[in-house]
Amino acid sequence: MDLTLSPEYAAFRDQVAETLKANAHLAPGPDDKGLKHPKRLAWQEFLIREGLTARTIPTEFGGYGAEPDILKSRIIAEEFARSGVPRPLAGQGISMLVPTLLELGTPEQKEAYIERTLKGELIWCQGYSEPGAGSDLAALRTRAVEDEDDFVINGQKIWTSTARQADMMFCLVRTDPNAKKHHGITYILFPMDTPGIEVRPLVDMTGSANFNEVFFTDVRVPKSGVVFEVNKGWQVANATLTHERGMLGDPNATKARFIELVELMKVETVNGQRLIDNPVLRDRLMTLQAEVYAMQANGLRITTNSLKGEAAGLAGLVVKLQGCELNHQIAALAIDALGELGILYEEGEHLRSGGAWQWRYMYDLGLIIGGGTAQIQKNIIAERGLGMPREPRLARS
Amino acid sequence: MEFGLLEDQVMLQETVRRFVAEEVSLDLVRQIAEGEIQVAETLAEKLTALGLDGLLVPEKDGGSGLGVLDAALVQECFGYGIVPARFLSNSVAAYALRDSGSSIMNDITNNDARFGIALNDFLSRRDGSGLSIRDEAVSGASLMAMDVARSTHLLFLANDTVRIGQVGSAEQVKTIDRTREFSEVTITSFEQQFTGAEIEKTFAVACILLAADTLGAAQCMLDKAVAYAGDRQQFGRVIGSFQAVKHLCAEMAAKLEPARALIWHAAHALDVQDDEALAMAFLAKAHMAEVGTFIAKTSTEVHGGMGFTDLVGLHYWYKRIGVNRQIMGAPMALRELAAQQQGLVA
Numbered sequence: 016m017d018l019t020l021s022p023e024y025a026a027f028r029d030q031v032a033e034t035l036k037a038n039a040h041l042a043p044g045p046d047d048k049g050l051k052h053p054k055r056l057a058w059q060e061f062l063i064r065e066g067l068t069a070r071t072i073p074t075e076f077g078g079y080g081a082e083p084d085i086l087k088s089r090i091i092a093e094e095f096a097r098s099g100v101p102r103p104l105a106g107q108g109i110s111m112l113v114p115t116l117l118e119l120g121t122p123e124q125k126e127a128y129i130e131r132t133l134k135g136e137l138i139w140c141q142g143y144s145e146p147g148a149g150s151d152l153a154a155l156r157t158r159a160v161e162d163e164d165d166f167v168i169n170g171q172k173i174w175t176s177t178a179r180q181a182d183m184m185f186c187l188v189r190t191d192p193n194a195k196k197h198h199g200i201t202y203i204l205f206p207m208d209t210p211g212i213e214v215r216p217l218v219d220m221t222g223s224a225n226f227n228e229v230f231f232t233d234v235r236v237p238k239s240g241v242v243f244e245v246n247k248g249w250q251v252a253n254a255t256l257t258h259e260r261g262m263l264g265d266p267n268a269t270k271a272r273f274i275e276l277v278e279l280m281k282v283e284t285v286n287g288q289r290l291i292d293n294p295v296l297r298d299r300l301m302t303l304q305a306e307v308y309a310m311q312a313n314g315l316r317i318t319t320n321s322l323k324g325e326a327a328g329l330a331g332l333v334v335k336l337q338g339c340e341l342n343h344q345i346a347a348l349a350i351d352a353l354g355e356l357g358i359l360y361e362e363g364e365h366l367r368s369g370g371a372w373q374w375r376y377m378y379d380l381g382l383i384i385g386g387g388t389a390q391i392q393k394n395i396i397a398e399r400g401l402g403m404p405r406e407p408r409l410a411r412s
Numbered sequence: 413m414e415f416g417l418l419e420d421q422v423m424l425q426e427t428v429r430r431f432v433a434e435e436v437s438l439d440l441v442r443q444i445a446e447g448e449i450q451v452a453e454t455l456a457e458k459l460t461a462l463g464l465d466g467l468l469v470p471e472k473d474g475g476s477g478l479g480v481l482d483a484a485l486v487q488e489c490f491g492y493g494i495v496p497a498r499f500l501s502n503s504v505a506a507y508a509l510r511d512s513g514s515s516i517m518n519d520i521t522n523n524d525a526r527f528g529i530a531l532n533d534f535l536s537r538r539d540g541s542g543l544s545i546r547d548e549a550v551s552g553a554s555l556m557a558m559d560v561a562r563s564t565h566l567l568f569l570a571n572d573t574v575r576i577g578q579v580g581s582a583e584q585v586k587t588i589d590r591t592r593e594f595s596e597v598t599i600t601s602f603e604q605q606f607t608g609a610e611i612e613k614t615f616a617v618a619c620i621l622l623a624a625d626t627l628g629a630a631q632c633m634l635d636k637a638v639a640y641a642g643d644r645q646q647f648g649r650v651i652g653s654f655q656a657v658k659h660l661c662a663e664m665a666a667k668l669e670p671a672r673a674l675i676w677h678a679a680h681a682l683d684v685q686d687d688e689a690l691a692m693a694f695l696a697k698a699h700m701a702e703v704g705t706f707i708a709k710t711s712t713e714v715h716g717g718m719g720f721t722d723l724v725g726l727h728y729w730y731k732r733i734g735v736n737r738q739i740m741g742a743p744m745a746l747r748e749l750a751a752q753q754q755g756l757v758a
Contacts, residue, residue: 016481016680017414024413086413277756292758294748300756301747305674305699308692312673315415322414330673333666393662394655401638401661404653 018315024086031094034065042101050106050138050180059104059135067091068103069133072113077130085321096267106177108132108139112185115202115254119243124204128183140207142172142186142229143252150391152187153196153249157231159188159203161238166190166203168211168234174385178214178227181207191246202248205236221377222361263386264338266307266314272345272375273307276300279368280352290352299348306341310334329400336392339383346376415676417485425485431462432493438725441494445590445728452496456562459497466521467499468506468617474518475506479683480617484624484675491628491736494728496591500621501527501559505567507617508574508609516565516576516603528579530557530568530597534615535745543570543599550577550599556585556739560595568599573608577601589735591728612753613682616693618740620679623700626736627668627675629729630704633711634664636726640715651714660710667703674699691753698746701737708733 020028041061043054062068063079070088072078081087095102113132116125131137148155157170168188178184183206191199207214211234216224243251280290280300290296313330320327349372350357359366360373383389397403417425435458443451467483469475483503490497502520505527509517519525533542533554541555554568560582568575580598587594638661641652651657678696681689708730712719719726737743751757 016416016418016676016683018680018684020413281756289758291756297751297756298744298747301695301698301751302702304750305695305747306670308677308695309670309674309699312415312677313670315413315677316673319413319415323416329665329669333669336662336666337670390655390659393659393666396662396665397652397658400665403638403642403658403661404650406653406655407649 020086020090024090027087028090028094031067031091032098034067035094035098035100039098039100050177051135055104056135058101059133062103063133067095069109072117072129072133076117076125077133085318089318092265092267096271104135106138107141108137108183108185111141112139112204115185115242115251118254119251121242123239124242128204137183138177138181139183139185140175140178140181140227140229142175142184144174145171146173150388152252153200155187155189155200157186157188158192159190159201161190162235164238165235166201166238168231168236170231172229172231173217173226175214175227175229176225178207178229179216183207184229185242187248187252190248194246197249199246200248200252201245202242202251203236204240204242205234209234209236211235219377219381221374221381225378225381263382264310264334264336264342266310266338269310269338269342269345270307272342273303275368276303276345276349276352279349283353283367285354293352296348296352299351303341303345303348306337306344310338310341313337329396332392332396332400335387336389336396339379340389343376343379343383346372346379350376415673417676421482421485424482425489428462428464428486428489429492431458432489432495436493436495438728441496441591441728442725444496447590453562455496456498459495459499460523464499465502465523466506466517468503468510469517469521470510473510473513473515474521476521479679480507480620481676481679481683483617484620484679487621487624488628488631491625491630491732492632494591494629494632494732498526498559498563500618500625501529501563501567503621504529504531504614504618505565505576508567508614509576509606512606512609514603514606516606519564525565526559526563528557528560528563528566528595528597529618530554530560530566531574531611531615531618532556532740534569534611535741535749541596543568545570545575545602548604550602553596553598555596556594557582557597558592558594558739560584560597561593566597566599567614568597568602569611570599570602572611574611574614575608576603576606587735588731589728591732592735594739612690615740616682616690619693619697619746620675620682622736622740623675623697624679626700626704626733627672629732629736630664630668630700630707633707633726633729633733634661634668636729637661637664637711637714640718644716657714660714664707664710667706671696671700671703691750694741694746694750694753697741698743698750701733701743704733705737 042058047054066079066081069078070081071083074080109132113129116129145155159166159168183204185204187200188203189199190201211232213230215228217226217228218224283290316330317327353367356365356367360370398405464486466475467478471477487500506520516525541553543550543552543554560579566577566579568577577599578601580600582595582597584593584595641657642650644651674696678692681692712726712730715726718724
């Protein structure tokens, strides 16, 4: 056990901290809205040039081209969290499609998409879930029929983030309805302005449309968009889902929320008494701190496993379930601590933290469900982590 | 940066684990619980022969010079096998003595000194318990002192300082856990040369070791639940294939695995004297108590009616975890202590 950084890494950390501090003025501010705001794109380009994002992606595809180094990646993430400087772009294109293309894309696909995606010039959305294919994703039915050099797509996707802003979609479609469900799926890329695509915003409990529904009516897309091979889309998708689950439940983000909650409870008063001076609230706060400590330590353990090239096992499998639940509990305590002011939302004189706690309390519930529900996570922990038997299949009704 | 166990630590744990598996059967634990003193003494001799009691004693004072993390790894194995061992009390005493240069440390290593500990009064004084020193005399009594029988020394708390003394009277109390003994004690005299150790740090080590003990016991209960669910059949299938049962096991694992990392981290933080070490140690015990009692209850439920019987003996682990939760800082008291430690209490 040694939690100190070697001189090389300590120097690296200092250098990252210094770069972020010295260039913070280049970062986009809260008013620079829009995914392609020039300040956002310029900031992204700067971060790539400095090796603070797209770090291990080869230079020929617009990355920084460094050797993979998990510890350096971790240091960079921690320094962004510590400095509060806006993070690099991290849409589904960057976090999920780019790794997939690097592994399985054709030279043409890599050339056409990776660099522009990294720079933020190309926004992607993910067409996976369907109304009838949620936890059972492989049951998806959006149909793609071959027609000479094209596929013609009909069907519907749901839970599609950024569908309205996206230039492109990476999508799972059913190309062989007669094959077993995992064997008839194809992973395909196409532009969102293709005729026949209709996007409808899906308003959720937060009051905003964080997701969308996407409808396909005779959408004709070229076969050249297929990644890897026709009917091998399930393997391609599995490569990307691993990337998604790693993103949910990041302990650094949870710690930042917890620190915010401690500050809130130190400043806010009720009946002239600070919230933190209420022993019941303080006890709940300490209960959560123990869990935050535990998830941080668990994260350090996973990083060390990755550094050694070992599988993280159970420690890795529990992150999404535990991390998302903990985030939700932190928001729940903030709302309870704020009492009747905790119900205020969006605007108003008495609103606290811009209504962020209520927003998180709702949005984080969405994250407990999304990206593999808590119940699916428990199946994974039990079956892969504890080696317990699978649910036997019932005869089709 | 490396967050994990060194090869030596893995080997240490493997050695103790093997000892426990070979030497401490449930049958043996039952005999000890039923008061077979000869069986308890034979086991104590074997434990002494393992040579672990001086683990926290510095090398210059005749010990192994290892750290709190190493001690936690050993204690975890004892918790796994519900082993009644004096290791915890001896280790806390060794830690309290580590800067004193006292020859008692060498005696711990050689088994000439065998410690009991009476630190429960630090956070909880009930029925008039508590010891104090005035005019070189110790007055009062301490409740729930551990490992007093057959001890030579007692580590106790008086006037906010950890001291070493000789037991006057000791009256064993009956707890739910008959494998370990707890007593109400008085002190006749104390070591004048040992000027005392800081209670917070000493207590933190006790917290880590009790948390590690619960970690081991809870891991055993989870393993037993998974094994039972993979064997027991109802409705024509093993019950572990039912999600209702499988999810209970997943919940246990999901809580236990991060708790293990927390205990490693907290133990290491004490070893390197990190600023957050004390708060982390107190929270580690509080958190492990919550996770432990959840697992104790859930594992018993997974075993169905058999989990409730004396026949299967699961209750020995259930009670071990239950006792660890209450003694030397129940969760709420420890969370308040952690809040104080961080300046969050006005």
